[in-house]
Amino acid sequence: MGRSPCCEKAHTNKGAWTKEEDDRLVAYIKAHGEGCWRSLPKAAGLLRCGKSCRLRWINYLRPDLKRGNFSDDEDELIIKLHSLLGNKTNFFLGGFRWSLIAGRLPGRTDNEIKNYWNTHIRRKLLNRGIDPATHRPLSESAQAGSEGTPPAAGASAAVATTATTSSTTTISFAAAACSRDQEDSKTDVKSLATPPPTVAVVKKEVEKCPDLNLELRISPPYQEQFYRETTPSGKEELCFDCRLGLESSRDCSCRGRRPLMVSISSGPKESAAGFDFLGLKSGVLDYRSLEMK
DNA sequence: AAAGTCACCAACCGCGAGGTT
DNA sequence: AAACCTCGCGGTTGGTGACTT
Numbered sequence: 457m458g459r460s461p462c463c464e465k466a467h468t469n470k471g472a473w474t475k476e477e478d479d480r481l482v483a484y485i486k487a488h489g490e491g492c493w494r495s496l497p498k499a500a501g502l503l504r505c506g507k508s509c510r511l512r513w514i515n516y517l518r519p520d521l522k523r524g525n526f527s528d529d530e531d532e533l534i535i536k537l538h539s540l541l542g543n544k545t546n547f548f549l550g551g552f553r554w555s556l557i558a559g560r561l562p563g564r565t566d567n568e569i570k571n572y573w574n575t576h577i578r579r580k581l582l583n584r585g586i587d588p589a590t591h592r593p594l595s596e597s598a599q600a601g602s603e604g605t606p607p608a609a610g611a612s613a614a615v616a617t618t619a620t621t622s623s624t625t626t627i628s629f630a631a632a633a634c635s636r637d638q639e640d641s642k643t644d645v646k647s648l649a650t651p652p653p654t655v656a657v658v659k660k661e662v663e664k665c666p667d668l669n670l671e672l673r674i675s676p677p678y679q680e681q682f683y684r685e686t687t688p689s690g691k692e693e694l695c696f697d698c699r700l701g702l703e704s705s706r707d708c709s710c711r712g713r714r715p716l717m718v719s720i721s722s723g724p725k726e727s728a729a730g731f732d733f734l735g736l737k738s739g740v741l742d743y744r745s746l747e748m749k
Numbered sequence: 750a751a752a753g754t755c756a757c758c759a760a761c762c763g764c765g766a767g768g769t770t
Numbered sequence: 771a772a773a774c775c776t777c778g779c780g781g782t783t784g785g786t787g788a789c790t791t
Contacts, residue, residue, distance in 0.1 A: 471784095471785090493776075493777075494775085494776065494777095506776085506777095507777085507778095510777080510778085514778095554779080555778080555779065555780090566778095566779075566780085567780095570780070570781085574781095
């Protein structure tokens with residue numbers, strides 16, 4: 457039954473990696489590619505656990521990693537995403553948070569972002585009087601906590617908890633007309649996460665007027681969505697919030713210039729309309745309501 | 750200059766989901 | 771079907787350098 461353990465812990469090194477170990481790991485992965493972490497240490501001549509090799513590669517040795525300080529834009533992006541994705545209790549994203557945020561920050565790892573959050577952003581938000589966990593004013597969060605209200609997952613920009621009973625929680629999303637759902641349901645695709653490019657997972661929707669659609673579209677960050685077409689020959693840059701799909705945000709600075717949302721199934725031009733963050737484009741996710749028993 | 754404190758971040762740990770035998 | 775493994779995740783720890791007293 458089963459397989460043998462991934463490594464014999466008694467015979468593995470721990471702690472900081474040496475230059476030689478790094479070189480061996482890089483050379484091996486360059487020659488054989490990623491994966492098979494279990495057998496990699498032995499094959500590469502490393503006295504390390506496969507798990508440790510994977511971590512070292514992903515967090516430090518990968519050639520596409522961006523080293524150095526976070527820019528202000530990255531700061532704000534992390535805060536917005538953290539606010540949007542909430543904590544691990546976020547019901548539809550499960551335990552994912554840092555990895556999703558990392559997916560929107562090319563060259564950054566979840567571990568790096570997590571560390572940065574804990575050391576910089578957390579303090580920054582506290583200095584602004586904002587609770588890092590709930591993204592609400594500290595006083596408000598304290599009050600909510602004392603009333604026994606669980607902290608909002610922070611997805612206020614896109615998700616609103618509208619009703620709670622002792623046994624059922626109903627969470628409503630931006631409404632979409634049911635008739636449109638039915639017409640469009642066979643062509644809609646949704647994006648929830650953006651791991652490295654090249655992977656595409658698309659599942660066709662078959663249900664009519666579903667309460668919750670969890671289809672996934674995994675795609676590279678879409679640069680085109682930073683702009684929208686204003687004329688057949690011209691494009692206008694979107695504000696930071698719209699790039700994140702937070703066009704309803706109070707901070708949105710291009711509100712007045714923005715056209716009405718176009719049905720995402722209107723054809724190939726849809727992508728030029730932008731506003732598609734994690735598939736939370738209004739009208740894309742047909743989460744009219746979801747009940748959690 | 751030495752001691753204490755703080756900040757950073759690489760690495761470890763434990764867990765859950767999903768796959769394999 | 772059950773046992774066991776791999777992978778990938780978030781939380782946490784510990785080493786180290788910078789800064790302050």
